Amino acid sequence: MSEKILQIENLTVNFDGFRALNNLNFSLDTGELRVIIGPNGAGKTTFLDVITGKTKPTTGQVTFKGKSIKGNVEYQIARLGVGRKFQTPRIYLNLTPRENLELSCNRYKNVWNALFGKPSSAERRTVAGLIETIGLETKADLKAALLSHGEKQRLEIGMLVAQSPDLLLVDEPVAGLTDEETENVGNLLLALAESHSIIVIEHDMEFVRQIARKVTVLHQGTVLCEGSMDEVQNDPRVIEVYLGKQEDDHAAA
Amino acid sequence: MILAHRSLEAGSLQLEIKLVDALIQSKPKARQRLLLEAGIVAAIALLLLFVIPPILVGSGQGFRVNLLGRYLALAIAALGIDLIWGFTGILSLGHGVFFALGGYSLAMFLLLQLPDGQLPDFFSPYGVTELPWLWQPFYSLPFTLFAIVFIPTIVAAILGYLVFRNRIRGVYFSILTQAALIVFFNFFNGQQKLINGTNGLKTDTATIFGQTVSSPPIQAFLYTLTILLLVGGYALSRWLTSGRSGRLLVAVRDDEARMRFSGYDPTMFKVLVFAISAGLAGIAGALYTVQSGIITPQAMNIAFSIEMVIWVAVGGRATIVGAILGTLIVNFAKSILSEQYAQIWYFFQGGLFLIVVTVLPGGILGWLREDGVRLVRSQINKRRPLQTYPSLEEDPDVQYERKNLTNRESDR
Amino acid sequence: MLSGLLDGIFSGISLGSVLLLAALGLAIVFGLMGVINMAHGELMMLGAYTTYMVQNALKGTPLFGIYIFIALIAAFIVTAIFGLVLERGVIRYLYGRPLETLLATWGVSLILQQLVRSVSWQLVTIVALFCLLFFGAMWIVARRTDFERARGWFLTIMIPLSAAAAIATGNVLGTLYKPAFTKLWFDARNVDVTAPKWLRGGFPIAGTQFSYARIFIIVLTIACVVGVYWFLNNTSWGLRIRSVTQNRTMSACLGIPTKKVDALTFALGSGLAGLAGCAVSLLGSVGPNTGQNYIVDTFMVVVVGGVGKLAGSIIAALAIGTANYLIGSNTLVDLTAPIKPLSDTFAFFSTISMAKVLVFALIIAFLQFRPGGLFPQKGRTVDA
């Protein structure tokens, strides 16, 4: 289990002179659930963009399951086994949840299969099971546009799972959710963590506390520190990033 | 097991069970609907074949049968536009190219129905004495049939691949298709010696099966063929827009990037749809040409290709029936209005564009579904008979969802 | 040989500057606002007709010698006002939906074409009366609080009512004052714009002759480019336009009236179309279809140049103009004469229509390497 599923070395991303990521090193064990936190603009979303091939790194290397992903475009990386959930839920609004899931679940994503393939019974079972897992049985055949925000979030996570990736990248899964929904999503992620490697980006500290085993703090494009929730919480550098220098407090006062 | 998930109030449990029942029954229901739809399509086709022509002829409007045939051929092209624009969200302003390629293919074949060694007569003023190589394959009927469908398809696939590959989208794609239109127009317009330039190719006087193309039996045959192919095009569009491929089209329109992250390569899907829609345009072009008697580079002028879009927009984008309906309505309106108000037809056409875009973005069918239904029902206050496309208003799930969402808003 | 070379350079620049002048307004509107204005060509046509009207009005007066300058100003003002009306009436409802703008402005272009064919005092009266009745009634009724609810009824009643009243009045007046009132201003026929004497003929250099009209257009194009550059960089409205283009929301937060800026930008782009129309009337015909010839070419300039970049548009226009000229004239055929297959290929394309084929093919090939054009816009892009 200690094998690394994702390894990132010296990653730098330059946007017109602005370094969104700066010499970042990161690794994730197979089967691990990792939470990444950090103030706004720390480079969290860019980090996911690089892994999924949306943004090309200026320098540095991303290794997934022991192979460099360099030169692969988004859909190829996705086929390698990286699934991503976006900050705001991105689902196909004019399809039903069932159809959304079926599209993701489909093993053969070529044009031929799209025309002539039929969902296999195994796939259909998987989808039915997933609908149950994400709690959308009653709405499985309504347009996804009619779902509530929380349901959309859950559906997108479900789509991720349907893709059965080895690595799940989840960007702010509980933004805009109620407490109850937040907890549901947390449980869902924990359940998934039993069989997948997951990276979660989140701001909601209560939620982070609920799910996190190991936390990585990003700041200005690099890893500031890594450790358990308690360690991170008490790390002076983290406190400084989030709350400002504590000593200054006294100095100025 | 389905019920054992989330807390539901006792009252809605009853409803829940009903919904589950409905879901379980949905399979045979879907088949029934499909049969019903096929029945309706067949009925309309028969109506078009056997009832409408005699009525038109009987009322002294015989030439409108020919118009109808031509407009039905245009409707096939509109189906293609609907696939690429309505369902997939890519606005092509260059379908005239494909339309013309289909038309030219068939016209070249027809013009070669001559005794051995003779050339089509338009060649003589240009001093051409030997059949250009471009024409040679069109002696063969199988090749011509292939060419009508696949030359446009292949051209579209190449063009589409070159453009989509670079993720050129939206208006850029539209402008580039327009540029392609200009390229082809200039080429066909400028090559007098090859394909008679501006004058185009005339098919009326060509003979096939021992009859001139413009003779009534052949025209009746073409009219029938058009209807059959339109039904075929309808079936193809239905097939493409339902099931997995239909979902993928919607997915391309809704969120192309999401598709990529799910492991799909949207470029290939877009190329495929573009190519298929081009093939439909090619068939339409061929049928239109033989029924109107001439194909000229005018089929590739900018206005015509934009008009195709407006047919679909008027009927209702992303509805297959809408594409056909829109084509017939706009073209008959054009033909009748331009008889009555020959001088100011452009005012109407321009106004149509403005109205459809600003007031009726859903087109006629869209309006019927959204407002029309409500209006009619509130007027007669009774249930609507079941249609081929049951509206959302009829769907119990939607009603349930509506109520639930409304509750959600007020809760806090 | 020297004269041929000079001529080639001059012609390329001259073609390019016509393209650039036509594309300038489009580039501003498309680049700054993301609006596809298919009616741009028809705005040019309006500019050309304005030139015609000014020419006729000044015929026989001492000002006739410089009528072209007055026409330039008039064309700018007329088309800018028209652009303003267009923006307020149609475009502003379609921001952020470029494909819809494209279709709507195409409709506008058809209407404009027909307008110049059909315009007469009668039509003007009918339209004016309709607007007066309809918007007047709207103005009165809109002050009632329950207007929003009754809006549908108001529209269904007032539109036919005011239309009927306007048309009836127009027809009555038409029969009363028949020839003068119903006479078409322009009809479908082309009208003649004759350059003032000093703009006709050419300037002889080294055995060739540079057309004064073309020199005038090159100068005008330079003046327009400089003028636009100056306006955008040295005036407060220019500053506002640039600001809104780069960050609409923040600009609003600073207190910039973004709607006014939109309207002004569109009016500016339209006004430039008017100038272009005035200029091309010196070269070609003025008729209802005048604008149609330019629309795709100018879009190509904008696409090749990269959206929102003045420099890109300039280079693209010159490049396309020169390429068109080089291929369309026999220059390339002669140059490549030693290499037979190449020269044959160029000979095949060496008519004006076939040159266009090759140039457009080259553009598509070019976009394979630079999909964003010469100077691609970084960051925010115009997406459908």
Next chain:
Amino acid sequence: MSYANATLEPTKPDTDLPMLEVNDLNVYYGESHILRDVNMTVFPGKMVCLIGRNGVGKTTMLKTLMGILKPRSGNLKLDGHSIIARTTDQRARLGIGYVPQGREVIPRLTIKENLILGLEALLERPKKQEIPEEIFELFPVLKTMLSRMGGDLSGGQQQQLAIARALMGRPRLLVLDEPTEGIQPSIILEIEAAVRRIIETTGISVLLVEQHLHFVRQADWYYAMQKGSMVASGPTSQLSNDVIQQFLAV
């Protein structure tokens, strides 16, 4: 939610009407309820700080205040007049100076042009567009780089520029959204000092969204937000560690 009802009214200065009053504001993104019945008040000459973690709705609150987002219900009053129907640019001209999150300096305009844009908020624009000396006194660094592009500045410089730009319009209410985000500590202190000086010299009100405790403590009054609701408020002098742990800390 133990603090939900602990809201105290901020101490009211003797005669003044509130500069800003927010009543029962509800904002949605599509179907998701972002702000829930938000109430808050800013009195003239006071500095009020809105605290809370990322994603609790602070920025949404400010955007609604600026009119970038439309509330579904509730009211906003500036100096006693409802501004709910005003457009964003009108609000700016009514005297709200906005320094958004991420600065939003116009990248391809020079510093000088960016500053001059600040004059847009003035009801009567001066004939001569000059940048008053006070601005450079507050932010001396700007004076040296007037002709550089806004996008080329460092984060801290951009932040100073953004504040200076807002001040050019002589606002009655200055709204700052996380002015210290991603900025070096030394510059944070400069910015803090500048904001304090602005309040002292001009007497305008400031609404600040901030996470840096040091800065937060400069304010007169705080509001704490969680999940789209106001959950606590009080004078910053009484801002307890308990509250900080609950709403602000990691």
Next chain:
Amino acid sequence: MAKSFGRREFMILGSTAAGSILLKACGSNPSTTASPGASPAASTAASTSAAGNTVKVGILHSLSGTMAISEKSVVDAENLAIEEINKAGGVLGKQIEAIIEDGNSDWPTFAEKAKKLIDQDKVATVFGCWTSASRKAVLPVFESKNSLLWYPVQYEGQECSKNVFYTGAAPNQQIEPSVDWLLENKGKEFFLVGSDYVFPRTANTIIKAQLAAKGGNTVGEDYIPLGSTEVKSVIQKIKQALPNGGVIYNSLNGDSNVAFFKELQASGLNPDKYPSMSVSIAEEEVKAIGVDYLQGHYAAWNYFQTVNSPASTKFVDAFKAKYGSDRVVNDPMEAAYIMVYLWKQSVEKAGTYEDLEKVKTAAYGQTFDAPEGRITMNPNHHLSKFVRIGEVGEDSLFKIVYETKEAVKPVPWNQFVADTKGFACDWSDPAKGGKYKTT
């Protein structure tokens, strides 16, 4: 007829109930302005048809699109002739009623409207078309339905349909004499410029053959797409091919002419060294291009407004009285005007307008004192016409520099082109028909 009218009206009223009245009012007016006299006939066409006191004829030209520029004035001339005939008592005692259709500059539309005129309106004959392409598009319609078209424009020849009467010039009545005249008076080196469509292409083929036969020299030819106004590279080619001057033979059509002559002057190619002969520029076009650009250039036609004859004066006066004193007449308008009269004469001679065979037979040998002179209809469906060459003068009119003493007989099948050399056409003799060998 009444039935069909009812249906048509019904369709419109039914679809846009309120709008229709609105459209009707609006729609009839511009047409009124274009042709005030004839419009009552046009717009009330259907309603009076029930009376049975009228003969319906079709008028089929482009009222919109690129060709509207030229074709609208032809419609005016046809309306003038119809009005005159109606005032004089009509044809066979019946009033002529014109049904105007718009071909929209689109050839398939021409075919569609032709079918409509023949099938639905059952017109006695159709006056129409301008471009050869539109004529060729409607030709099969007229042939298959055995109906009759009158075509008023000079064209490239190489056609002789039994269902068409051609009242414009055949190449031997315009192009060939003008080339002869140029060879004699202006030089032997020719550069040919034309719009890219069938008439210029064929015309230039003929000219090249003729020049080759008569010792002239074609130094170059170039074509511009219809409607294009970028003519710079053509001028360049002319300069290269004719560095020291020579003849430009111009068969450009429409808008391109404006750009062409503006550019010609700007590049210093003046008519003294580079005289041009145009075959598509008449009085109307001179007005639209601007006389300052054209002065000194030549055009070949059968008729100019300056032709000094009573018939011509009468025609010009009548036209100006009807449409305004600022209007001018030109050759195609004259051809359109006389073809209505020729039809009337033929019908009256045949005693019927329904039996087309009789009408056609009656037409052969018909003469008419046309504005251009006394013309005769030949059995090959073409007119014997007078050939004239004019030079554009200061007053925008043509100074006639050459004219034939007698009408020139038409030769539809060109004798310079190898394919058609030795062929002729004679519909009066069933044995000969449209294309028979003379030698």
